[in-house]
Amino acid sequence: MTAEMRSRIRAGDTEAFGELFDEHADAVRRHAVWSGGDPALADDVVSLTFLEAWRIRESLRPDGGALRPWLLGIATNVLRNRRRAARRHREALRRLPARDTVPDFADEVVGRLHDADQVAAALAALRALRRADREVFLLCVWSQLDYAAAAEALGVPVGTVRSRLSRARTRLRALAEQEMARTRKIPVEQGEYR
Numbered sequence: 001m002t003a004e005m006r007s008r009i010r011a012g013d014t015e016a017f018g019e020l021f022d023e024h025a026d027a028v029r030r031h032a033v034w035s036g037g038d039p040a041l042a043d044d045v046v047s048l049t050f051l052e053a054w055r056i057r058e059s060l061r062p063d064g065g066a067l068r069p070w071l072l073g074i075a076t077n078v079l080r081n082r083r084r085a086a087r088r089h090r091e092a093l094r095r096l097p098a099r100d101t102v103p104d105f106a107d108e109v110v111g112r113l114h115d116a117d118q119v120a121a122a123l124a125a126l127r128a129l130r131r132a133d134r135e136v137f138l139l140c141v142w143s144q145l146d147y148a149a150a151a152e153a154l155g156v157p158v159g160t161v162r163s164r165l166s167r168a169r170t171r172l173r174a175l176a177e178q179e180m181a182r183t184r185k186i187p188v189e190q191g192e193y194r
Contacts, residue, residue, distance in 0.1 A: 002065060009057050009067075017057075021050055024068050027143060028075045034126070034142045035079050035135070045082065049075040065149075072143055073153035076135055125175040129168050136161050137168040 008016035025046055032045035052074050060070060126134055139150040140161070147165075151158045 002067065003063065005067065006060055006062055006064065010060050010062065012057065017050075017054060020053075020067060020071075024071050025050070027068055028071055031072055031075050031138060031143045032079065034138050035076070036082070041082070045075060045078055048078045048082075052078060064152075068143075069145055069149035069153040072139055072145065073155065076139070076153060125172055128175060129171055133164045133168040133171070136164040137172070140165050 005016055005020070009020060028049050029042045029046050032042040032049075033039050036042065036045065049071060053071060056074075060067075064070075126137070129137065135154060136150055139145045139153055140147070145153065147158045147161045150165075151161045154161070
């Protein structure tokens, strides 16, 4: 089935591409949310990923296994490009003259929500990882790719995936322990603890 699907996609079969989208769009979206941290932009990443997959469909190898690693590799590149563009945009804005601004209270409101704090802490821990380690962690843990599929998605050897994943897990464990130590036994009022 996969060889036939690859052949149909390479030939520009829109129905096959629709099936590909139906089967993998949710996985690409989850990967985008965990990689980028912004659910509002995840749909854009899904759109750009499938647009790019359509554009480069002829470069898809005719042999191979599942198509999810190919799509997640494209999504990873789309996310990299978005981050580069955002960084260039921020740098351009920094060069503009400063104007009086109204304080933004959105972060303060969001900070009051317990779930949002946990998500923010998890995303902060992920952002603290090196980019290469974070990408492997997201592909293997959140997107549940095996080592070989993650290696294919990133274009690196399987051994590199294993070492990056090990390093990411060790670093995340240390960050989680630091966060737990920081939040444990914070005095709320006299004699009370959270």
